[in-house]
Amino acid sequence: MFSLRNCFSVFIAALTTCAAVVNATPSSLGRPATPAEIKAWDIDVRPDFKGLPAGSGSVKLGQEVWEAKCESCHGVFGESNEVFTPIAGGTTKADMTSGRVSGMVLGAKNAAAQRTTLMKLSELSTLWDYINRAMPWNNPKTLTTEEVYAVTAYVLHLGDIVPADFVLSDKNIREVQKTLPNRNGKTRQHGLWNVGDKPDVQGDKCVANCVKATTIGSSLPDYARNAHGNLADQHRLIGAVRGLNTAGAVASNVTANTPKSTSSTPDPLKLAQQHACTACHGVANKLLGPSLTEIHKKYAGTVDVVSVLAAKIKAGGSGVWGAIPMPAQAHVPDADIQAIAAWLAAGKF
Amino acid sequence: MNDFNSTQMGRLQKAPEFFLSREAMTLSRDDRRSFLRRAFVAASGVAAAAAGGRALASEGDPAILKLPTHSTGLGAPVAAKGYGTPSKYEENLQRRESPGLTRVSAASVSFAPLQGFFGIITPSGLHFERHHQGFWDIDPRQHRFMINGLVKTPKVFTMDDLMRMPCVSRMHFIECGANTGMEWGNVAVPTVQYTHGMLSCCEFTGVPLKWLLDDCGIDLKKAKYVLAEGADGSGMTRTINLANALDDVMVAYGMNGEMLRPENGYPLRLVVPGVQGVSWVKYLRRIEVGDMPYAAKDENLHYVDLLPDGALRTYTSIQEVKSVITTPSGGQVLLDKGFYAITGIAWSGRGKIRRVEISTDGGKNWKDARLETPVLDKCLTRFNFNWTWNGSDAILQSRATDSTGHIQPTMTALRAARGTRSTYHNNSIQSWLVSANGEVSNVQLA
Numbered sequence: 001m002f003s004l005r006n007c008f009s010v011f012i013a014a015l016t017t018c019a020a021v022v023n024a025t026p027s028s029l030g031r032p033a034t035p036a037e038i039k040a041w042d043i044d045v046r047p048d049f050k051g052l053p054a055g056s057g058s059v060k061l062g063q064e065v066w067e068a069k070c071e072s073c074h075g076v077f078g079e080s081n082e083v084f085t086p087i088a089g090g091t092t093k094a095d096m097t098s099g100r101v102s103g104m105v106l107g108a109k110n111a112a113a114q115r116t117t118l119m120k121l122s123e124l125s126t127l128w129d130y131i132n133r134a135m136p137w138n139n140p141k142t143l144t145t146e147e148v149y150a151v152t153a154y155v156l157h158l159g160d161i162v163p164a165d166f167v168l169s170d171k172n173i174r175e176v177q178k179t180l181p182n183r184n185g186k187t188r189q190h191g192l193w194n195v196g197d198k199p200d201v202q203g204d205k206c207v208a209n210c211v212k213a214t215t216i217g218s219s220l221p222d223y224a225r226n227a228h229g230n231l232a233d234q235h236r237l238i239g240a241v242r243g244l245n246t247a248g249a250v251a252s253n254v255t256a257n258t259p260k261s262t263s264s265t266p267d268p269l270k271l272a273q274q275h276a277c278t279a280c281h282g283v284a285n286k287l288l289g290p291s292l293t294e295i296h297k298k299y300a301g302t303v304d305v306v307s308v309l310a311a312k313i314k315a316g317g318s319g320v321w322g323a324i325p326m327p328a329q330a331h332v333p334d335a336d337i338q339a340i341a342a343w344l345a346a347g348k349f
Numbered sequence: 350m351n352d353f354n355s356t357q358m359g360r361l362q363k364a365p366e367f368f369l370s371r372e373a374m375t376l377s378r379d380d381r382r383s384f385l386r387r388a389f390v391a392a393s394g395v396a397a398a399a400a401g402g403r404a405l406a407s408e409g410d411p412a413i414l415k416l417p418t419h420s421t422g423l424g425a426p427v428a429a430k431g432y433g434t435p436s437k438y439e440e441n442l443q444r445r446e447s448p449g450l451t452r453v454s455a456a457s458v459s460f461a462p463l464q465g466f467f468g469i470i471t472p473s474g475l476h477f478e479r480h481h482q483g484f485w486d487i488d489p490r491q492h493r494f495m496i497n498g499l500v501k502t503p504k505v506f507t508m509d510d511l512m513r514m515p516c517v518s519r520m521h522f523i524e525c526g527a528n529t530g531m532e533w534g535n536v537a538v539p540t541v542q543y544t545h546g547m548l549s550c551c552e553f554t555g556v557p558l559k560w561l562l563d564d565c566g567i568d569l570k571k572a573k574y575v576l577a578e579g580a581d582g583s584g585m586t587r588t589i590n591l592a593n594a595l596d597d598v599m600v601a602y603g604m605n606g607e608m609l610r611p612e613n614g615y616p617l618r619l620v621v622p623g624v625q626g627v628s629w630v631k632y633l634r635r636i637e638v639g640d641m642p643y644a645a646k647d648e649n650l651h652y653v654d655l656l657p658d659g660a661l662r663t664y665t666s667i668q669e670v671k672s673v674i675t676t677p678s679g680g681q682v683l684l685d686k687g688f689y690a691i692t693g694i695a696w697s698g699r700g701k702i703r704r705v706e707i708s709t710d711g712g713k714n715w716k717d718a719r720l721e722t723p724v725l726d727k728c729l730t731r732f733n734f735n736w737t738w739n740g741s742d743a744i745l746q747s748r749a750t751d752s753t754g755h756i757q758p759t760m761t762a763l764r765a766a767r768g769t770r771s772t773y774h775n776n777s778i779q780s781w782l783v784s785a786n787g788e789v790s791n792v793q794l795a
Contacts, residue, residue, distance in 0.1 A: 083452050104659035106770070191667070192774060200766055201758045216793070219536050240684070243680060244789075279453055
């Protein structure tokens with residue numbers, strides 16, 4: 001493979017022979033990054049804690065931040081499975097000593113129903129880095145360094161890894177690392193990392209009379225037949241096969257397999273999905289924000305309800321439904337906001 | 350709707366192929382608008398009456414005899430659609446979520462409708478999606494790409510810079526590490542869209558990362574890994590092996606002849622051929638060159654493969670040799686006995702597909718499928734196999750072998766080594782049961 005420089009030399013040579021005046025050199029593409037730019041973006045923290053900013057944060061502050069910004073998704077004790085998988089639970093004091101979470105062993109008596117973050121966590125840097133770069137989910141990279149330390153400490157406290165009065169800092173984080181319940185629970189001895197690694201499971205070459213009898217060990221239960229919607233509507237109308245009508249009623253077979261009418265009126269639900277409204281607002285269930293049904297009920301009967309809702313969507317806000325703020329949606333076209341507001345007002349979801 | 354003379358589009362009879370009973374299949378065969386079929390039925394003298402006086406009395410197919418509007422009218426003008434869209438009759442082929450798999454759609458996945466694809470290229474609008482924190486349509490004029498770490502000169506590139514550079518175009522598959530992940534314990538989903546649809550294959554255009562690293566003066570004595578980082582809320586990070594980074598990894602802006610779609614990382618994403626999709630960082634803003642793996646969340650905490658002894662395989666990356674039959678496949682109905690082209694796709698993160706074999710008897714006997722060209726490195730390969738269905742139960746399977754000699758294993762062999770809780774990297778042989786009533790369903794063999 002040519003290096004960039006080589007490629008350019010050839011290119012430039014070709015142009016020069018055509019008597020073109022070429023001042024560009026390869027190094028003129030791109031420019032050196034300034035120290036401030038590198039500092040602004042180079043936020044990653046490695047397992048050896050290179051990249052970790054100096055600072056500290058207490059479990060106490062962590063709890064405050066947690067209750068304001070994290071609890072709605074993760075639950076008061078990091079146990080919630082409503083939006084994301086649980087964070088705390090399933091680790092023991094004995095695990096902290098061994099560095100292996102016993103509840104993850106197949107058939108373990110103390111096996112947790114679901115693997116939590118703390119059961120899997122082998123590097124504290126991973127937790128700190130992730131909270132710092134990607135949390136809170138709907139407003140990432142807005143926590144202060146102290147708050148990131150504090151939330152990390154609070155998560156560790158939820159797992160009984162540090163006490164309630166603990167203050168996590170860049171000075172003691174290496175010591176805490178040594179107590180992580182699953183710090184010895186990972187392996188890189190597998191064939192899926194380095195190019196040229198040997199696969200761990202090789203298939204069979206056999207081509208004739210390979211198995212004596214075939215027995216079906218698993219198939220979809222009848223009750224799940226329509227769980228993914230009508231499969232007839234998920235296949236092409238022509239060709240060698242059709243999609244199976246799983247909707248049940250035989251009479252609907254023909255109509256079910258024709259395309260829906262193409263309407264130019266925007267579907268408000270689609271707009272709400274497109275603009276990520278539904279990431280935080282369920283139709284009937286509370287997620288980060290109130291459900292659409294709740295919003296509809298609250299504003300039913302309000303004078304000029306569509307304009308009121310449209311203004312609220314556009315400006316965002318907090319305090320009406322709780323402390324979690326809704327960001328302003330100024331980037332959403334007015335026509336779409338109007339359509340969504342009218343849909344909310346009508347309440348026919 | 351049931352009138353043979355109707356000019357309505359589509360199937361005109363009662364669509365009996367959607368029945369599940371043997372009687373219904375018989376009806377389907379007898380009621381078929383095939384002249385050959387009718388001739389057969391008439392000759393056999395069995396169901397001549399069932400074939401109906403109406404068909405035999407007809408002078409032919411009204412789709413031929415009665416000229417349709419599109420033959421007698423004026424069509425739409427050029428540029429009626431500045432950016433063309435598929436026919437409305439193709440509306441059934443959509444990216445879809447798997448109900449119950451995730452709780453919020455901005456941290457979810459949509460599956461590509463593999464059951465409807467031809468060849469190896471995924472149409473851009475049907476490329477599978479995986480977003481951890483929603484997707485964005487970023488102003489490319491404001492997008493910046495930085496290289497720092499163990500390089501002589503840390504640099505910043507604009508999209509103008511990157512698109513001015515020499516570039517390459519290559520076709521590669523991208524597969525989520527969790528593809529087929531729902532099937533580790535048992536059959537969980539009905540169709541190939543949901544079993545294998547976190548898979549796409551496109552032609553990508555961009556600058557080989559090696560050229561950019563060379564341009565910044567990478568310190569090859571110290572460098573062992575690079576970290577890729579995204580500009581979106583998730584700030585997605587993954588460690589890439591230097592061996593990959595210096596081989597075929599690409600900083601890509603083009604996909605299938607146009608710019609990347611916003612759902613796929615517009616205006617810049619990393620292409621890491623052969624490696625699971627989460628490493629193909631979207632909205633790529635930074636590459637850091639380093640000397641140790643970074644233990645990012647999605648290589649050290651998530652996207653880790655749990656073994657029976659409780660150990661977690663971290664940094665699992667390579668997508669191993671795998672194939673699947675896309676037709677006939679789960680949730681489909683065969684219209685009749687007789688000829689079918691079994692078709693599907695095969696791929697390997699370690700190289701090219703060398704061979705695909707087909708079994709129609711649940712793995713007892715295997716015969717070679719035909720590989721269609723092109724057969725490329727770390728790219729989907731289309732295979733075809735001529736088959737005549739005799740109307741009895743059949744279990745269809747495909748088994749791929751790659752250029753390193755790695756053969757796709759059975760689910761049983763995979764479970765024996767890794768248990769059932771691995772979540773990721775399920776490259777097992779897929780089984781589709783064709784039942785006598787024509788219905789095809791997802792099954793696993795004991």
